[in-house]
Amino acid sequence: MINISKVYCLFIVTASILNGYSFFFMRGFSFGMLFTSIFALCGLIKLFSESRKTEETLVSKKTIKLSIYLSIISVFAFLLNDPEINLQAIVFDLAKFFTWAFCIGIGAKYYNEHFIYKIMVKLGLIATYYIILQYMLIYLLKMPLPNGFDLYFIKPNYEGYEFSFSSSGSRPGSFWLEPAFYSYYMNTVLILTLFGNYKYESKIKNAIFFSVGILLSTSTGGLCNMTIIWFYYYWLKFNAFGLKISMIFLSILFLINLPAFIIETASLFHGKNVVSDVMIRNLTKLNELDKNSRVGGSFVQISNLNKTQKLFGVGYGSLKSFLPESKSYVNAAVALIIKHGFLGFLFFLYFVLRLYLRQKTHSGKILCFIYFLGGFYSGIWFSTSSFLMLPILLYSNQSKCQLHGKRLNETYV
Numbered sequence: 404m405i406n407i408s409k410v411y412c413l414f415i416v417t418a419s420i421l422n423g424y425s426f427f428f429m430r431g432f433s434f435g436m437l438f439t440s441i442f443a444l445c446g447l448i449k450l451f452s453e454s455r456k457t458e459e460t461l462v463s464k465k466t467i468k469l470s471i472y473l474s475i476i477s478v479f480a481f482l483l484n485d486p487e488i489n490l491q492a493i494v495f496d497l498a499k500f501f502t503w504a505f506c507i508g509i510g511a512k513y514y515n516e517h518f519i520y521k522i523m524v525k526l527g528l529i530a531t532y533y534i535i536l537q538y539m540l541i542y543l544l545k546m547p548l549p550n551g552f553d554l555y556f557i558k559p560n561y562e563g564y565e566f567s568f569s570s571s572g573s574r575p576g577s578f579w580l581e582p583a584f585y586s587y588y589m590n591t592v593l594i595l596t597l598f599g600n601y602k603y604e605s606k607i608k609n610a611i612f613f614s615v616g617i618l619l620s621t622s623t624g625g626l627c628n629m630t631i632i633w634f635y636y637y638w639l640k641f642n643a644f645g646l647k648i649s650m651i652f653l654s655i656l657f658l659i660n661l662p663a664f665i666i667e668t669a670s671l672f673h674g675k676n677v678v679s680d681v682m683i684r685n686l687t688k689l690n691e692l693d694k695n696s697r698v699g700g701s702f703v704q705i706s707n708l709n710k711t712q713k714l715f716g717v718g719y720g721s722l723k724s725f726l727p728e729s730k731s732y733v734n735a736a737v738a739l740i741i742k743h744g745f746l747g748f749l750f751f752l753y754f755v756l757r758l759y760l761r762q763k764t765h766s767g768k769i770l771c772f773i774y775f776l777g778g779f780y781s782g783i784w785f786s787t788s789s790f791l792m793l794p795i796l797l798y799s800n801q802s803k804c805q806l807h808g809k810r811l812n813e814t815y816v
Contacts, residue, residue: 411513414438415794416522418787419588423551423580425560433560435787436502443502446509463511463797466504469754473500476747480718483711492720496742500719503785507793514798520595524609527592530577530585531616537575538619550576574621583781586625587788589617590632590773591795597636598766624780628773635769701733705740716744735778735785751784758796771796 414421422435474497533548540546551559559580576582596610617629704726705713717725722742726733733741740748759771774792777783783792 408513408515409518411442411509412515412519413522414442415510415790416519416526418790419584420578422787423560423584424557427556427558430558430560434557439502439506439787439790442509443505446505449509449512463508465754465758465797466507466793467501469750470501470504472750473743473747474719476715476743476750477718480712480715480721480742480744483715490720492723493718494720496719496722500785503789506790507797510794510798514794516799519795520599523588523592523595527589527613527616528609530579531589531612534575534577534585534616534619537577541575550578550582551580576620577616582620583622583624584788586617586620586622586628587777587781587783588791589613589620590625590628591770591791593617593629593632594766594770594773595795597632598764598769624777628776631773632769635765639765701737704733704737708741708744712744713740714744714746716740716742716747718742734780735782738782739778739784762796764799767796767799 418435418438421438422433425433477497537548537550540548553559574582576585579585579588593610593613596606596613614629614633617625707725708717719742722733722738725741736748739751743750755771755775759768759775762768762771770792774783774789774796777788783789
């Protein structure tokens with residue numbers, strides 16, 4: 404008999420990989436979206452059936468409430484702005500958001516904390532070995548290994564993806580088509596490894612190994628998050644106030660000089676291989692945050708909102724029509740403000756703040772911080788990466804944890 408709890412756990416761990424693939428006859432509808440829809444449907448059914456028959460809450464209502472609040476704000480946006488109605492875009496955007504909420508909400512029944520961590524570590528180790536292999540083969544044998552695989556019936560779901568490093572836009576990302584997704588995943592594993600109380604051999608060795616993988620991904624955001632995580636880890640290790648002040652001072656000096664050092668070193672290989680060129684380009688982003696499309700370039704779009712739109716947004720399904728033709732990407736924070744206004748942003752901020760305050764461990768607190776921070780330079784808040792981060796924040800360290808098919812009053816982190 405299929406263990407639904409383990410299937411759900413396998414899905415949320417691999418969702419960001421599955422989202423990069425689809426059947427060749429269903430391009431645009433990824434495996435990630437397919438499984439998300441299935442679990443969301445299960446959550447919807449259980450919300451209106453089993454939860455009424457038992458005292459136990461089988462579906463977490465936190466994400467669902469957030470979706471309802473944002474939907475109400477979206478209605479006000481349509482009434483006040485009188486936009487051109489694109490019914491198909493509205494229905495798709497609305498369905499996508501509630502699917503996201505119900506898929507995460509069903510974790511109240513199926514989340515298995517101990518099993519999740521075991522899978523995450525194993526996948527993290529395999530993925531990091533693979534990204535190291537990618538580097539070795541491209542440098543030593545000039546034989547690139549792809550991030551994604553064309554399996555004939557199953558194909559990469561991202562348009563324009565190339566199976567080589569011949570393009571200046573291609574980077575090693577292990578099994579993730581986008582290296583940033585690999586870094587999101589690995590930073591999550593790194594947090595649980597460093598701060599969790601899970602019984603796992605070679606804890607620090609694994610943490611260092613995972614950090615090497617994040618560095619090799621050349622993800623600017625991943626590298627910054629990794630630095631924050633290690634800083635927080637050693638901050639907790641030092642008890643003396645003087646040592647902490649010294650640590651802050653040395654860390655600032657280190658962070659100021661690290662990009663310049665790496666750029667200088669990588670420039671020795673400039674023009675000789677794509678990876679070093681990409682690393683230089685990504686690190687120099689830190690000097691151009693005001694122009695970068697993920698940061699400053701995104702926040703510029705808020706100035707195009709009128710006063711009413713700044714309060715209520717432009718509503719579901721109107722984001723693409725609002726953005727100029729030359730602008731195809733905005734980060735999660737800006738997307739939220741454009742669609743639901745600053746009122747919607749405050750609801751989300753309240754959601755994250757409550758989530759942070761209920762965390763009982765250092766792993767939960769730093770993960771919540773990294774999740775929130777990510778919304779200001781990426782789309783992480785409502786991406787497949789949130790399918791892993793939010794269940795950990797919502798269901799880890801709770802009194803009820805499902806393990807081996809039984810409900811136990813134990814805490815694993």
